[in-house]
Amino acid sequence: MTLKRTRKTRTRMAAAALLTGLVLVVTGCSSDDGGGDKPDGSSQQGEKGGAGGGSGGEEKVLAQVKGGKGGDLTLTVTSAERDSSGFTTIKGTLKNDGPTVVVLPGWASEEKELKDNGLSMAGATMVDKKDKKRYFILRDTNGRCLCTRFSGGFQQGETTEWFAQFPAPPASTTSVDFQVADMPSATVELSGE
Numbered sequence: 001m002t003l004k005r006t007r008k009t010r011t012r013m014a015a016a017a018l019l020t021g022l023v024l025v026v027t028g029c030s031s032d033d034g035g036g037d038k039p040d041g042s043s044q045q046g047e048k049g050g051a052g053g054g055s056g057g058e059e060k061v062l063a064q065v066k067g068g069k070g071g072d073l074t075l076t077v078t079s080a081e082r083d084s085s086g087f088t089t090i091k092g093t094l095k096n097d098g099p100t101v102v103v104l105p106g107w108a109s110e111e112k113e114l115k116d117n118g119l120s121m122a123g124a125t126m127v128d129k130k131d132k133k134r135y136f137i138l139r140d141t142n143g144r145c146l147c148t149r150f151s152g153g154f155q156q157g158e159t160t161e162w163f164a165q166f167p168a169p170p171a172s173t174t175s176v177d178f179q180v181a182d183m184p185s186a187t188v189e190l191s192g193e
Helices: 002-029 039-043 113-116
Strands: 063-067 073-082 088-098 126-128 131-138 159-167 175-179 184-187
Touching: 063 184, 073 175, 088 113, 131 159
Parallel strands: none
Antiparallel strands: 063 073, 073 088, 088 159, 126 131, 126 175, 175 184
């Protein structure tokens, strides 16, 4: 009898502990930082935010360019971070402001090793004007770019996030030009180490 009661008590205690943990997790995830609502255009004006783009917060716009057929694509750079392991990761968003679906065939790299990446940021480059050096996208041993690969065309009004990773320029370089396909180049300040 006592063994049966002990098992029931342990089961009830475990269930209570699990329920308490779930309540704490839900409470922590839904807490408000007290920042309040921000106007829609605030991120467009370069508002300070986390370089990596924490969830829920407005991101800082480092650069924004329009291009593509009819100027229907808006490429925004929200982060350009050099890290201690020798990489520079550039992140942002891409939006189709046009009236039709947009496909990005010219965005694939012309490099033989990267041609199989299809619709992706594989054709992006980063230019260090100070040291007169162009950096190409990094890739793994199978030739897959260390960048976003898109699944297809962009619908009207669709926005998607992207990233592209490059070798880091020297520490003395504080800004670079980011460029992909027929989009104009965007000058961005580097953060991080």
